[in-house]
Every structure is written in structure tokens, then in C-alpha cells.
Amino acid sequence: MMKKYDKLERNAIGRMVPTIINGREHVPFQGVGKFRPTGRKAAPLIATCADYPDDGNKLVESLREALVKSGLKDGMTISTHHHFRNGDLIANQIFDIAHDLGVRDLRWYPSASFPCHEHLIKYLEDGTINRIEGSMNGPLGKFCSEGNMKGMGVLRSHGGRYQAVQDGDVHIDVAVIAAPTADAFGNANGVDGPAACGLLGFALADSQYADRVIVVTDNLVPFPCIPWQIHGNYVDYTVKVDQVGIPEKIISGTTRITKSPDRLLMAEMTAEFCDQAGIIKDGFSYQAGAGGTALSIGNYFADLMRERGVKARFIRAGSNKYPVQMLEEGLVDYILDGQTFDLEGVRSMRENPGHINTSPFTSYNYHGKGNFSTMVDVVILGATEVDVNFNANVVTHSDGYLLHGMGGWQNCLFSKCTILPIPLFRDRIPVIKDEVTTICGPGELIDVIVTERGIAINPLRKDLIEKLKNTDLPVKTIEELKDEAEKICGVPPKPELDDELVAVIKWVDGTIIDAVRKVKTS
Amino acid sequence: MKKIIQVGNKGPRVRSDCFITLSLEETGGRQIRLESKVKALFGDIIIKDTESILDFFNIEHCSLHIEDSGSLPFVLAARLEAAIKALLKSDKEYLPLLIEENRYQTTKNQNRFSRLYLPGNTPSLMINAGIHKPDGVILDLEDAVAHDKKQEARFLVRNTLRQLDFYGAERMVRINQVPGGLDDLEFIVPHNVNLILVPKCEHAEQVHQVNKRIKAIKEKSAIKGNIWLMPIIESALGVINAYEIASAAENVVSLAIGLEDYTADLGTSRTNEGTESFFARSRVVVACRAAGIQPIDSVFSDVSDMEALKENVLRSKALGFDGMGCIHPRQIRVIHDNFAPQQKEIDKAKKIVNAFMEAQEKGLGVVSLGTKMIDAPVVKRAQNTINLAVNMGKLSKNWRNEE
Numbered sequence: 001m002m003k004k005y006d007k008l009e010r011n012a013i014g015r016m017v018p019t020i021i022n023g024r025e026h027v028p029f030q031g032v033g034k035f036r037p038t039g040r041k042a043a044p045l046i047a048t049c050a051d052y053p054d055d056g057n058k059l060v061e062s063l064r065e066a067l068v069k070s071g072l073k074d075g076m077t078i079s080t081h082h083h084f085r086n087g088d089l090i091a092n093q094i095f096d097i098a099h100d101l102g103v104r105d106l107r108w109y110p111s112a113s114f115p116c117h118e119h120l121i122k123y124l125e126d127g128t129i130n131r132i133e134g135s136m137n138g139p140l141g142k143f144c145s146e147g148n149m150k151g152m153g154v155l156r157s158h159g160g161r162y163q164a165v166q167d168g169d170v171h172i173d174v175a176v177i178a179a180p181t182a183d184a185f186g187n188a189n190g191v192d193g194p195a196a197c198g199l200l201g202f203a204l205a206d207s208q209y210a211d212r213v214i215v216v217t218d219n220l221v222p223f224p225c226i227p228w229q230i231h232g233n234y235v236d237y238t239v240k241v242d243q244v245g246i247p248e249k250i251i252s253g254t255t256r257i258t259k260s261p262d263r264l265l266m267a268e269m270t271a272e273f274c275d276q277a278g279i280i281k282d283g284f285s286y287q288a289g290a291g292g293t294a295l296s297i298g299n300y301f302a303d304l305m306r307e308r309g310v311k312a313r314f315i316r317a318g319s320n321k322y323p324v325q326m327l328e329e330g331l332v333d334y335i336l337d338g339q340t341f342d343l344e345g346v347r348s349m350r351e352n353p354g355h356i357n358t359s360p361f362t363s364y365n366y367h368g369k370g371n372f373s374t375m376v377d378v379v380i381l382g383a384t385e386v387d388v389n390f391n392a393n394v395v396t397h398s399d400g401y402l403l404h405g406m407g408g409w410q411n412c413l414f415s416k417c418t419i420l421p422i423p424l425f426r427d428r429i430p431v432i433k434d435e436v437t438t439i440c441g442p443g444e445l446i447d448v449i450v451t452e453r454g455i456a457i458n459p460l461r462k463d464l465i466e467k468l469k470n471t472d473l474p475v476k477t478i479e480e481l482k483d484e485a486e487k488i489c490g491v492p493p494k495p496e497l498d499d500e501l502v503a504v505i506k507w508v509d510g511t512i513i514d515a516v517r518k519v520k521t522s
Numbered sequence: 523m524k525k526i527i528q529v530g531n532k533g534p535r536v537r538s539d540c541f542i543t544l545s546l547e548e549t550g551g552r553q554i555r556l557e558s559k560v561k562a563l564f565g566d567i568i569i570k571d572t573e574s575i576l577d578f579f580n581i582e583h584c585s586l587h588i589e590d591s592g593s594l595p596f597v598l599a600a601r602l603e604a605a606i607k608a609l610l611k612s613d614k615e616y617l618p619l620l621i622e623e624n625r626y627q628t629t630k631n632q633n634r635f636s637r638l639y640l641p642g643n644t645p646s647l648m649i650n651a652g653i654h655k656p657d658g659v660i661l662d663l664e665d666a667v668a669h670d671k672k673q674e675a676r677f678l679v680r681n682t683l684r685q686l687d688f689y690g691a692e693r694m695v696r697i698n699q700v701p702g703g704l705d706d707l708e709f710i711v712p713h714n715v716n717l718i719l720v721p722k723c724e725h726a727e728q729v730h731q732v733n734k735r736i737k738a739i740k741e742k743s744a745i746k747g748n749i750w751l752m753p754i755i756e757s758a759l760g761v762i763n764a765y766e767i768a769s770a771a772e773n774v775v776s777l778a779i780g781l782e783d784y785t786a787d788l789g790t791s792r793t794n795e796g797t798e799s800f801f802a803r804s805r806v807v808v809a810c811r812a813a814g815i816q817p818i819d820s821v822f823s824d825v826s827d828m829e830a831l832k833e834n835v836l837r838s839k840a841l842g843f844d845g846m847g848c849i850h851p852r853q854i855r856v857i858h859d860n861f862a863p864q865q866k867e868i869d870k871a872k873k874i875v876n877a878f879m880e881a882q883e884k885g886l887g888v889v890s891l892g893t894k895m896i897d898a899p900v901v902k903r904a905q906n907t908i909n910l911a912v913n914m915g916k917l918s919k920n921w922r923n924e925e
Contacts, residue, residue, distance in 0.1 A: 261851035262650045399562035427538055427592020428560045452653050472915070488649075488687075490595060492563035 004152040005501055005515075013391070013442055017512040021152050021504055022107075022131065029513040032442055037367070037510075042168030044209050056185035056223055058238045063090070063216060064097045066237040067174065070212035072098060075105045075130075076173035079210060081202040082112035083178075083190055083339060087249030090178040090216055090241075092119045099128045107151070109170060110134040111161055111202035112405045116249070124149055133170065134161070135395075135405020136503075144502050145402045147518040153402070153503030155395060155516075158202065158338070159364025159371070159411035160506050165205040167367055169510055175206035175213045177230060178244045182217035186235025187228035190340075190357075191350040193219030195245035198319075198340025198349050200229050201359035207234040218244040229357055251342045257299060257322070258292030262452050266421045267293050269473060270380060270450045271300030277467050279378050279417060280304050287316035287412060288380040290341045293421050297380050298322050305331050316363065316376050316412075319345040319355070327354055336372060338363055338408060364411035366508040371411075379415040383422055385436040388478050390443030390458050392420060393436040395505065398429050400437055400497045400519045410508050413445035417464070424451040429492065430485035432478060437495075439514040440505055454481050496520055529605040529674045531643070532589045538646040540590040540598050544605040547583040552576060558590035571595055575602050578616050596685035597645045597678065604674035620684045620714060627747050628692045628716040630775050633657050633913060634816055635845040635861040636854045637694060641666035643675035645682075652688035654851035660694045663706050664721050672698070676709040683713040692716045694752070700728045704735045711739040715749060717775070722783065723753035724760045726770035733771055750775040752818065756783035761802045764809035776816035778847065779806045782823075794830055796837065807842040819846035828856050835860040862914050863907045871911070872921065874904035879922070 005018035011028035019026055027035060052058065060066045072078075078098075080091045091110060098106055106129050108120070113132060118139040123129045131151025136144050144153045156164055164170040179188035180196045190199040195218060207213050207230050215230065216239045225232075232238075258264060270293075274280055280301065288294035298315075299322060305311065312332040315323045319337045321344035326332050328348075335355045340346050348355045363372040373379075383392040384404065394409050396402050412418065422431050432449070447464060449456045456478040457464050468475055476484075498518035507513040524545055532541035540558075547553075556568060568590065576584065590598070596618045603616050637658035640648050643666075651659050661682060667675045679695060695710045696719035697703035703720070710718070720732055729751060736749055751774045753767050760767070761784070768777050781799050785791055790798045803819065810817035819838040822831045835857055838846055845861060848854055863871070873891060878901045881889040889896040911917035918924055 261654060264852065265653060428564055428594060429592070452650060488594060490564065490567060492560075493566070495562045 005504070011512060013439055013513060015439060015514045017504060017515045018152075018501060019512070021154065021512075026504075027511045029507050029511040032444060035509045035511050037167065041166050042171065042209060045211055056183075056232070058186055058232075058235060059184045059220075060237045060239060063093055063176075063214070063239050063241065064100075066214045066239050067094065067097055068101070069237060070174045070214060072101065072103055072174060074103055075107075076103075077107040077109050077171060079109040079172045079175045079206045080111070081177065081200065081206065082110055082114065083197040083200055083202060084195065084245035084250050085197075086114040086116045087195070087246035088114065088116055088178065089243055089245055090176060091117060094176055095120055095123045095128055099123055099126070104128055105130045108132045108134070109172060111158065112407065113137055113140050115139060135407070136402055137405055138403065141402040141404070145396075145400065145516070145519045146521050147498070147500055147502050149502065152501070153516070154506060155406055155503060156506045157364065157406050157410035157508055158360040158408040159366055159373070160508050160510065161202075162205045162360040162365045163367045163508065163510055164506070165209045166365065167510060172206055172210035173212065175203070175210035177203045177207060177213065177215045179215050179217045179230065180244065181219040181221055181225055182215050182230075182238060183221055183223040183225040183232065184238050185223050186213070186215045186230070186232030186238050187223070187225040188215050188217065188230040188232075189225060189227045190229065191227065191346060192221075193217070195219070195243065195247050195250070196343075196346045196350070197245060197250050198346045199337065199357035201338055201357055203230060204359040204361055207231070212236045214239060216241055216244060218242060247343075257296045260292070262423065263293045264296055266423070266450055266452050267296035268300055269452075269455065270297050270419055270421045271304060273419070273448065273450060273455060273468070273473060274301070274378055274417075275304055276471050276473065277417070277464055280308065280310065282310040283313045284310075284377045285312060285314045285316065285375065286378045286380070287318075287376050287415065289382065290318045290320060291382055294380045294382070295320070295322055297421070298326070302326050302329075302331055316372065316379070317345075319348070321345070324348040324355070327352060336363065360408075360411075364408055364508075366411070367510075373411045373414045374416075376412070376415040378417040378419060379412045380419050380421060381409055381412055383420045383431075385431055385433055386420060386422065386446070386449055386478075387433050387436045387443070388482060390446040390449070390478065391436055391439045392441045392443070392446055393438045394440045396438040396516060398433075398437060398492070398495065400495050400517060402503060402516050406440055406505075410441055413441050417447050418445060419448040419450060420446060421450040424453045424481060424485045425489050428489045430482065430489050432482040432485060434482075438505060438516055442513075449478060449481070451481060453484055456481050525609060527605045527608045529608070530601040532591065536591050536646070538592050538594065538597065538649055539644075540588055540593040540601050542601045542605045543587040544602075544609065545585045546581065546609050547585055550583050552581070552583065553585045555587045556590065557588065558592070560590070560592050568598065571598060572602065575599060575606075575616055579606050579610070579612060579614065581606065593645065594649065594685075596681040600677040600681040601674065604677040608673070618681055618685050621687065623687045624684065624693070624714055626690070628750065630748075630750065631816070632692070633845070633910070634692070634776060634818060636848050636857045637692070637818075637845070638851060638854065639666065639696075639821065639847060639849050642679045642695075643667045643671045645678065648682055648686060651851070652686075652691055654854050655689070656691050656848065656851070656854050657845065658692035658694050658717065659688050660696050660719060660847070662696045664696050664698050664703070676706060680709040680713055683710060683715055694719060696721060696754075697732075700731055704731060707732070707735050707739055711736055711749065712743040712745055714747065717750040717752055719778065720751060720753045721780070722756045722760070723767055724757055725763060726766045729753060729767060729770035729774060733773065748773060752776045752778055754778045754780045755802070755806055756780035757787045758784070760784075761805050764806050765812055768809045768813035768815055774813075774815060776818050776844070777806050777810050778818040779803060779820050781820035794834065796834075803838075803841055803843070811842065816844040817842060819843040821847035821849050822853065823849065825850035825853065828852070831856050832860055858914065862916060863911050867907055868911045868917055871904035871907035874901060875908055876922070878904075
């Protein structure tokens with residue numbers, strides 16, 4: 001049997017990481033911007049129109065038939081996207097069929113997984129699925145953390161997922177693209193249909209590079225399906241099903257402004273910081289995620305913009321009703337949207353030409369001729385832990401459990417100012433440590449930590465320190481913040497983790513930045 | 523039958539607390555079972571802390587189940603001590619350190635615009651209260667604590683006074699109604715409480731009883747320092763006796779009015795306009811001014827309506843109140859902003875104080891502004907406005923030199 005991993009090396013950020021993973025060689029992290037691969041990208045197979053129906057009708061009877069016709073067999077890589085979030089109905093069916101066909105050792109390459117995919121644990125156990133390469137949330141994260149996955153988990157950012165496919169690091173055999181609306185030729189979009197989820201950008205690489213591409217929809221329209229974010233020219237088979245996703249579960253759970261006074265305070269401090277740093281000015285841009293704190297920061301930005309009479313050029317999103325309101329009010333020219341978090345976001349994307357669908361290629365791919373992420377003035381992100389060197393963790397908790405995906409987090413770090421608003425401690429667990437459990441982002445890219453008890457500016461950002469020199473905001477050193485938390489909570493010992501590795505974290509350039517260790521279960 | 527005691531809170535929504543189930547045994551040593559969401563990191567530390575508390579009370583045999591939702595050490599200690607003392611009689615107290623940050627005193631006339639009520643048995647609401655910068659925090663042992671939780675809340679409030687940093691807010695406790703509330707004093711007076719709220723006060727005698735007990739405890743524990751009182755007027759009789767209560771003792775710094783109980787006593791109900799309480803509020807204001815202390819208004823209970831709160835604050839200020847209670851941290855800012863002197867008031871006060879200073883510098887006996895003569899009380903009020911504005915960061919300390 002193939003070893004899960006082999007040949008550990010210490011990488012440029014001091015972490016021991018394997019260089020052989022699931023039988024394939026990988027490069028350890030070399031530093032930000034240091035790894036420069038040469039050569040040409042991967043290329044998909046040449047197809048011939050003669051092999052496809054002239055009438056454009058690629059419909060087959062069922063998903064099963066499409067998978068069989070795609071040549072599904074042992075060891076293949078199957079990809080899916082997560083635009084349906086926890087309302088996805090297709091990924092589970094793919095592996096039900098694979099199991100039924102007796103196919104084994106599949107690699108699942110989702111752009112993210114959700115609690116609804118707990119169903120797949122039995123296939124990870126029985127060997128239908130060898131491993132997941134993608135974010136693992138909730139039950140799947142626990143399963144992987146406890147060392148139960150046969151292969152090694154590989155976590156990539158949204159941009160890193162595109163990069164891996166483009167660079168040939170991951171070859172997708174069969175891509176299954178669940179689409180809210182499609183035509184029989186395979187053109188598809190996310191804005192129309194009963195399960196409208198906004199856009200299909202995460203499936204772009206899959207459509208372009210997979211050997212076989214299957215589009216599954218419950219809203220089949222006559223050619224042409226307009227808009228066509230996914231082009232049927234990449235598609236092999238189309239399938240009509242009764243239901244492709246559960247609309248109410250597509251909506252992310254964290255799309256409401258927080259009511260917690262502590263979080264609101266942090267949001268207010270963050271907005272105030274941005275204002276004092278001179279970021280809120282005409283033509284600026286920002287990205288804030290879907291969490292309650294991030295959303296309220298957007299609201300405070302909107303208040304400041306109205307007060308000053310300034311206008312943002314664009315918001316990078318994760319959109320929902322709050323940025324949409326700003327777009328409709330004229331506070332911003334464009335929303336450059338990677339995924340929609342609520343139905344208002346979907347409606348706006350359908351109706352408003354200023355609400356633009358993007359893909360990880362345009363926004364995040366590090367092996368491109370630039371991308372949007374470096375052009376954003378300020379980005380607000382979360383973290384489970386930060387260390388005194390500003391290195392941050394988003395995937396594991398302090399007890400070692402892998403419980404979150406990375407999303408576009410790593411990619412966003414390249415903005416002009418990256419701010420992490422995080423509580424100084426959660427329950428009794430301090431968030432600032434000497435060393436984070438897992439490094440997902442190098443400290444040199446993380447500029448500001450905002451906690452309810454003080455703000456720490458990365459010493460590398462002398463410009464920000466200078467701008468905030470006379471502030472009335474509680475600016476402290478990160479060590480002071482750490483001490484303050486430990487005074488309240490006590491100093492927790494490092495959790496004892498197993499030596500065995502269960503997953504690796506890829507950096508945006510495909511190198512290995514850290515490894516996740518198995519949790520001891522007693 | 524063996525007695526089993528349960529103390530604390532648990533449940534899916536409970537955070538930063540713990541639930542203790544304890545029984546004392548004859549034999550078998552200490553059987554400790556810990557369930558904690560922070561067990562992977564703090565499990566060993568929690569067990570060690572627990573053992574030292576059991577050592578302190580000489581408990582060798584017990585069955586103890588701790589269900590912890592991330593409680594801070596002083597919360598765990600309070601819960602455990604409450605459970606132990608429900609089972610055995612002991613005069614010993616397991617006191618966590620009174621941290622340096624909590625050793626401050628407050629003054630009789632300091633700002634009391636806002637004071638944030640915190641239920642005395644809910645740690646999660648206390649822990650971050652100070653970061654919202656209220657003028658005062660009230661650890662409430664009275665209405666916010668269920669009857670069967672009164673005793674355990676005392677231990678929690680005591681430990682909170684010693685351990686939790688409120689970042690300079692005046693540290694207040696609302697005791698239970700006198701006479702029962704007198705026993706609360708044992709748990710707060712020795713722990714540097716700054717101010718005690720005396721609820722449902724109707725007579726000066728209740729103030730005297732509180733002061734008598736405070737004096738006794740201070741002598742017993744050899745404690746110095748001021749402990750201020752804020753009686754709460756919550757009934758028709760209290761309103762009638764407001765001046766008697768306001769002037770009952772040197773350490774009464776303020777009267778607060780509690781309108782929920784008052785309107786119930788009148789047989790009416792509260793409205794946003796407050797017509798039904800106009801007399802009572804005015805009478806309390808007048809009584810306080812007559813006694814030279816601060817009148818403080820009732821809380822505004824709709825925590826989602828900041829506009830209505832603002833109107834309420836402006837009305838309250840216009841009636842002559844110096845501050846009001848709040849039940850949610852988001853109310854603090856609105857209360858401060860609207861009790862604070864407004865720019866127009868500051869500008870006027872600056873002119874008056876300037877005129878006064880100039881008259882003094884010139885050795886003039888009479889202060890005038892334009893064609894108007896200015897009386898001494900007007901100058902004093904202007905100076906108060908300036909001081910407030912400076913304190914609240916609305917005016918530079920050196921405003922005279924900077925203009």
C-alpha cells in the first residue's frame with residue numbers, strides 16, 4: 001500500500017512537512033513569492049466536434065449513466081463545487097453510484113465540503129473514497145483529524161485549487177458541475193432556476209481542465225442558456241434531475257449582522273482603525289467575509305462613506321444583502337463576487353450589471369499574470385489562532401482538530417492591508433499564542449490584529465504604526481495582548497498531538513506550508 | 523439519604539460557566555469527573571485547581587462532577603465553594619487574589635452617566651462588560667438572580683469583585699432588599715466594592731441598617747476606604763420619602779429611580795413618554811439636588827430601539843437627571859453621548875469661563891459677557907460643563923491656550 005506521506009523536511013517557516021504526499025512529490029514552502037515554477041501549464045485533452053451531437057443535445061438518462069460513460073474507475077479524481085454550500089445534493093449521489101459500481105480509491109476534489117457531506121464518511125471508511133483534497137468542515141474534519149482517512153488530506157485555498165489544476169498538480173478525471181440552470185449543450189449559470197446559488201466560478205477550472213465534464217441541472221432550458229458562465233464547449237454530458245440543491249440551505253448561516261455587543265465593538269474598532277489609517281477614501285476597495293463581525297464592519301464602512309460623501313470603487317465578496325444594499329444605494333460601483341451567501345446576492349447578480357461574477361482564476365490564482373487580490377485596499381478575515389509573529393491559523397482549533405476550510409483566506413492576505421478581528425479569548429482559550437497549531441498564513445502578510453481589548457499592528461508595517469501614532473484606539477504590542485489574555489485565562493499547555501500526520505496545508509503557490517497532526521483520542 | 527448539591531449553569535447556550543454536582547462521602551477518596559469544552563488544553567489545570575480547593579476545605583472523600591463550558595478559574599472556584607458550603611459548615615473562604623487593577627477607589631461626585639446591570643449569576647455577561655466603558659457596572663444580586671440561585675450568586679459576585687478587571691468602571695453591587703440583603707454585604711464589603719445599590723428603599727432607616735452592617739464588617743476585616751450608597755426609589759412611599767433617604771448619610775451619593783416597580787405600585791404601566799412617572803422623577807431630582815447628590819434615572823428597557831433611548835435620555839437630562847441605568851452594552855454610547863454636554867452648551871460655557879478668567883486676571887470684581895452680568899452659580903455651572911467635556915474627550919484640557 002502507498003504510504004500516505006514520506007520524506008519530511010523543514011520548510012522556510014520552520015515547519016516539518018512531508019515532501020511526498022499520496023505518492024507524489026511536493027515542494028516545501030520557500031517563502032512568500034520565492035517559488036517560481038517554469039514550464040507550461042497542464043492541458044486538457046483535444047476534443048473533436050465529430051464526437052459530439054450536432055444538435056447540441058448531450059443529455060443522458062442519469063448521473064449514473066454519465067459517470068459510466070465518463071469511464072469512472074478505481075483511483076480517479078472526481079471534482080465538485082460548493083456553490084450550494086450545505087444544500088448540495090449531488091456530491092453524495094456521485095459516491096453512492098461509485099460505491100454501487102464497486103469503484104474504489106477515488107480522490108474527491110471539492111472546492112469545499114460541508115456538514116451535509118457527513119454521508120460520505122462510510123465511503124471513506126470502506127475505501128470507495130481514498131481521501132478528500134479540499135476543505136474539511138465539521139464531521140469530515142473530525143474524521144480526518146482522528147487519523148481515519150486512508151489517504152492524506154490536502155487543503156488548498158480557492159486560488160490554490162485553481163493553481164493546482166492549472167499547473168497539473170491535480171488532474172481531474174471527472175468533473176461534476178451541479179448547475180441551477182443549463183441547456184442540453186452544457187452551458188450553465190447559477191443565477192436562474194429554483195436552486196439559484198448565484199454563480200459557478202469555483203467550477204471554472206474543473207470545466208476547463210477535466211478529462212470529462214458532466215453538468216447536472218434541475219432547470220433545463222432550451223439552448224442558449226444565458227448567461228453562460230460555464231461554457232457547454234467544455235462539457236461532455238448533461239443530466240436532468242428533479243432537484244440539484246436545497247435553496248434554503250444554500251444560504252450561509254452567518255449572513256446576519258452580529259448582535260453580540262463584543263463583536264460589534266470589534267467591528268467598530270476595525271472600521272475606526274481603517275478610517276484613521278486613511279483607507280476609507282474615494283475609490284477605495286475592500287473585502288469582508290460573511291461572518292457577523294465582518295458584515296457589521298461593512299455596515300460601519302457604509303456609515304463612514306455616507307458621512308464623508310465618498311464612494312468605494314469595488315467590494316470583493318462573498319455577497320449578501322448588505323453589500324447589495326450599498327451597490328443599490330450607490331456607495332460602490334461594483335461588487336466583484338466569488339460566491340453569493342443569500343438570495344438577495346443572487347437576485348442582485350441576476351439583475352444588476354454592477355454585480356459581477358468572478359472565479360478563482362480572476363481573483364485568486366497565484367500562478368497568473370496578476371490577480372485581483374493584491375489590488376484590494378483592505379481585507380477583513382477571521383482566524384482561529386495567531387502567534388506572536390502574526391502567523392495565523394484558520395483550519396485547526398487549539399485542541400488540534402481540523403474543523404474549518406481555508407476558502408480564499410490565503411489569497412486575500414495579499415491585499416494592501418489585512419486585518420483579523422478576533423476575540424482575545426474564546427471561552428477560556430487565548431487566541432494569541434507563542435506558536436499556532438497550524439500555520440496557514442505567514443505573519444509577514446498579516447498586518448493588524450483587532451481584539452476587543454486592543455489592536456496590534458505588525459511591526460513590519462511601519463507606515464501603519466506611524467499613521468496611528470496619535471490614535472485614541474488601544475494600540476498595543478501583540479505580546480501585550482497575549483499577556484493580557486493569559487492573565488485572564490491562565491497559560492494553556494500545548495495540546496499533546498500524535499506524531500502521525502493526517503493532512504497538509506498548501507500555500508497559494510502549491511508549496512507545503514504546514515502539516516496537520518493526528519489528534520490523540522483517549 | 524445522602525445529600526447531593528448542584529450549583530452553577532449548564533446547557534447549550536451557557537458559556538464561560540460550569541455546573542457542579544457534589545456529594546460528600548465517608549470513604550472512597552475523591553471521585554472527580556470532568557467534562558469540559560476546553561479539556562484538551564485546560565483539563566489538567568482544572569483538576570489541579572479543583573484539588574487545591576478540596577484540600578483547602580479538608581474534603582477527602584467526595585463525588586464531584588464538573589460540567590465546564592469554559593469557565594475562568596475564579597468562576598470555577600466560586601461554584602465549587604458554593605457547592606461545598608451547601609454541604610458543610612465552614613467559616614473559611616477560598617479567596618482568589620484581589621488583583622491590583624481592582625484596588626481603586628471612586629469619588630463622591632464622579633460621573634455616573636451610565637451604569638450597566640449585570641446579572642449576578644451569569645459569568646459570560648460579566649467578563650467583557652468593562653470593555654464597553656460604562657461609568658459603572660452593577661453586579662446584580664437582586665432581581666436578575668432566581669430565588670434558588672441567590673446563595674451561589676454571592677460567591678460568584680465576591681470572586682468577580684476580586685478577579686475581574688472592569689477597566690476603571692465604578693464597581694457596584696445591587697444587594698437584595700433590606701433586611702435580607704444585609705447578609706449580601708458580607709460577600710462584597712471586604713472585596714473593595716465601590717458602591718452599593720439599596721433596592722426598594724422607602725425609609726432612611728434602611729440606609730442606616732446597611733451602613734451599620736458595613737461598619738461592622740469593615741471593623742471586623744480591618745478595611746478602610748469609602749463605600750458609597752445609591753438607594754433605589756421604587757415605590758410611592760419611597761418617592762414621598764425621597765429627601766429623607768437622600769440625606770440619610772454622608773455616603774449616600776445618589777438616588778436612582780426604578781420605574782418598573784414604581785408604576786406597578788401606582789397601578790399603572792410604563793410608557794415611552796413617561797407621563798405617569800413625571801412627578802416621581804421630578805421629586806427624586808429635587809430631593810437629590812436639595813441633598814447635594816446625583817439623581818439617576820431608571821433603565822430604558824427596549825434594547826433594540828436606540829432612537830427611543832436617545833429621546834428618553836434627552837428627556838431625562840432635561841428633567842435634571844445626571845445619568846441612567848442600562849441593561850445592554852450598546853446603550854452606553856447613546857447614554858454618554860446624550861448626557862454629555864452638547865457642542866452648543868460647551869461653546870456657551872467656554873465664553874462664560876473665559877469671561878470669568880479674564881475678569882480675574884484683570885482684577886475685576888464683576889464678571890460680564892457682552893452687556894450681561896454673570897452670577898457666580900452660572901460660572902460654576904459653566905465650569906462643570908467644561909470639566910465634563912474635558913473628561914469625555916470632547917474638549918482639550920488646554921482649551922484656553924489652544925484657541
